[in-house]
Amino acid sequence: MLLKNSDLWFSEYYMDDDVKLSLKIDEVLHVEQTPFQKLEMFRNETFGVFMVLDGYTQVTEKDEFVYHDMICHPAMCVNPNIKNVLIIGGGDGGTAREVARYKSIEKIDMVEIDEAVVRACEKFMPSTSSVYSSEPRLNLMFDDGLKFVKEAPAGAYDLILVDSTDPAGPGEGLFTVGFYQDCFRVLSDNGILINQHEGAFYDGDIEEMKKAHAKIKKTFPIAKVFGFNTPTYASGYWYFGFASKALDPMKDMKPEAWNALGLETRYYNTDLHKGAFSLPNYVKEILASVE
Amino acid sequence: MLLKNSDLWFSEYYMDDDVKLSLKIDEVLHVEQTPFQKLEMFRNETFGVFMVLDGYTQVTEKDEFVYHDMICHPAMCVNPNIKNVLIIGGGDGGTAREVARYKSIEKIDMVEIDEAVVRACEKFMPSTSSVYSSEPRLNLMFDDGLKFVKEAPAGAYDLILVDSTDPAGPGEGLFTVGFYQDCFRVLSDNGILINQHEGAFYDGDIEEMKKAHAKIKKTFPIAKVFGFNTPTYASGYWYFGFASKALDPMKDMKPEAWNALGLETRYYNTDLHKGAFSLPNYVKEILASVE
Numbered sequence: 001m002l003l004k005n006s007d008l009w010f011s012e013y014y015m016d017d018d019v020k021l022s023l024k025i026d027e028v029l030h031v032e033q034t035p036f037q038k039l040e041m042f043r044n045e046t047f048g049v050f051m052v053l054d055g056y057t058q059v060t061e062k063d064e065f066v067y068h069d070m071i072c073h074p075a076m077c078v079n080p081n082i083k084n085v086l087i088i089g090g091g092d093g094g095t096a097r098e099v100a101r102y103k104s105i106e107k108i109d110m111v112e113i114d115e116a117v118v119r120a121c122e123k124f125m126p127s128t129s130s131v132y133s134s135e136p137r138l139n140l141m142f143d144d145g146l147k148f149v150k151e152a153p154a155g156a157y158d159l160i161l162v163d164s165t166d167p168a169g170p171g172e173g174l175f176t177v178g179f180y181q182d183c184f185r186v187l188s189d190n191g192i193l194i195n196q197h198e199g200a201f202y203d204g205d206i207e208e209m210k211k212a213h214a215k216i217k218k219t220f221p222i223a224k225v226f227g228f229n230t231p232t233y234a235s236g237y238w239y240f241g242f243a244s245k246a247l248d249p250m251k252d253m254k255p256e257a258w259n260a261l262g263l264e265t266r267y268y269n270t271d272l273h274k275g276a277f278s279l280p281n282y283v284k285e286i287l288a289s290v291e
Numbered sequence: 292m293l294l295k296n297s298d299l300w301f302s303e304y305y306m307d308d309d310v311k312l313s314l315k316i317d318e319v320l321h322v323e324q325t326p327f328q329k330l331e332m333f334r335n336e337t338f339g340v341f342m343v344l345d346g347y348t349q350v351t352e353k354d355e356f357v358y359h360d361m362i363c364h365p366a367m368c369v370n371p372n373i374k375n376v377l378i379i380g381g382g383d384g385g386t387a388r389e390v391a392r393y394k395s396i397e398k399i400d401m402v403e404i405d406e407a408v409v410r411a412c413e414k415f416m417p418s419t420s421s422v423y424s425s426e427p428r429l430n431l432m433f434d435d436g437l438k439f440v441k442e443a444p445a446g447a448y449d450l451i452l453v454d455s456t457d458p459a460g461p462g463e464g465l466f467t468v469g470f471y472q473d474c475f476r477v478l479s480d481n482g483i484l485i486n487q488h489e490g491a492f493y494d495g496d497i498e499e500m501k502k503a504h505a506k507i508k509k510t511f512p513i514a515k516v517f518g519f520n521t522p523t524y525a526s527g528y529w530y531f532g533f534a535s536k537a538l539d540p541m542k543d544m545k546p547e548a549w550n551a552l553g554l555e556t557r558y559y560n561t562d563l564h565k566g567a568f569s570l571p572n573y574v575k576e577i578l579a580s581v582e
């Protein structure tokens with residue numbers, strides 16, 4: 001219920017203290033200090049329900065299709081033979097939902113460290129979380145992704161999707177050389193790792209992008225970066241890394257095979273795939289500075 | 292000077308009242324009600340000096356390179372023989388600055404309706420406005436762009452760049468069929484029109500994108516749209532229209548010729564050119580709905 005004598009705003013700061021994006025809150029749905037992070041779920045008229053972890057907006061009903069298209073479909077277009085998928089994080093369910101659209105995929109293991117995230121999304125964000133009750137190939141585990149990958153057998157997965165928070169808080173270990181090396185070992189010969197690659201515009205994000213790229217570049221022979229327009233992430237544009245032992249995201253993409261699947265997507269298409277990997281010069285320079 | 296007991300924020304609303312981007316103000320440089328609009332210039336630590344017209348952020352020192360690269364270089368890559376350029380609006384000078392980098396261009400006519408914008412940018416934003424004192428090919432006129440184009444001779448220009456405000460206030464007439472028809476007449480056979488095409492994410496912007504596209508599509512045989520990541524515009528992603536009598540922005544682009552010029556750019560490159568025209572599905576659907 002809206003009162004007339006006050007209003008409530010959620011603001012995320014993009015620089016230390018002088019740039020922020022704010023969403024007006026119609027309803028506070030859930031506030032919880034989990035064992036891992038502060039979890040908040042709000043409703044905003046424009047963005048619908050959205051989830052915030054430790055003060056960072058993770059997912060909104062309105063723009064989640066962009067992020068979830070881009071974490072999943074580019075890799076599937078490069079290697080249509082992916083059978084075994086590991087999702088690390090991704091507690092809202094949107095990544096699993098997109099992966100599950102491929103009939104050819106046999107197993108989806110998902111390791112989310114924070115069960116509270118899943119439970120809150122089950123309650124308040126069915127558009128992403130309904131996959132939990134509908135998908136028999138999905139094996140959801142509440143565990144530490146870092147430990148899980150360390151203990152997983154070599155070559156067990158064709159695709160690893162790191163759908164984590166930023167490199168602070170519970171996601172921190174997922175931005176280390178040790179983790180990337182474990183991913184390399186656990187991936188099959190044509191395996192692909194998609195990881196968080198942060199932003200390229202604000203100073204703090206640039207530093208994280210450099211660190212992530214330097215570490216992945218040391219670990220994988222092919223390590224590229226691609227971007228996408230998410231209005232609720234800093235600067236409106238965010239990046240994933242595409243790392244592989246053998247497949248190049250541009251040269252080895254199979255647009256005809258992907259288009260033959262007939263999947264309807266609101267953001268991704270195979271022309272945009274190439275566009276997403278065609279980076280602005282200033283982003284290429286950031287990456288080249290650590291290569 | 293920063294005081295400790297207060298702070299000052301500029302906020303631009305992206306939806307009617309429930310989403311806003313805010314920049315903390317270090318210094319109010321200039322506030323003026325011109326005959327055409329409210330003009331404000333502020334300084335923010337992250338973005339540097341920025342200009343606001345009628346409450347909408349137009350240009351910031353930090354991210355202006357994106358907008359000015361993209362309003363100019365894609366067209367120049369498609370037609371390297373452009374000699375005569377008309378800029379409508381563009382009072383900060385950034386568009387003229389980029390155009391002036393091409394030695395092959397013979398004449399740059401610029402028609403800005405509001406002299407106060409030019410004077411304020413000369414004073415506070417030399418990175419864009421220094422072109423006014425340094426460029427002999429630039430002919431700056433303070434006049435109504437709508438009227439100027441109506442009265443200009445047929446075939447007078449190879450390139451028209453509409454660097455205007457949004458379709459409210461003084462820029463309104465630059466979003467009409469009559470204006471687009473005048474541009475068509477004034478352009479040479481291989482002429483190109485680059486115009487404001489607004490955003491594709493928030494409802495109000497989508498409506499303006501539809502209106503602009505429907506009108507241009509009726510006027511020009513080739514009418515495409517391309518996007519770019521500007522952190523200070525709504526959703527972080529904004530669009531220009533590319534309209535032409537004869538040249539297609541993808542099929543007719545000349546990457547080798549453009550790259551041979553050796554221009555250094557921070558955002559644009561010829562791969563990104565193709566990427567910018569490779570639109571997300573939801574944007575393609577918005578455009579198709581009015582074609």
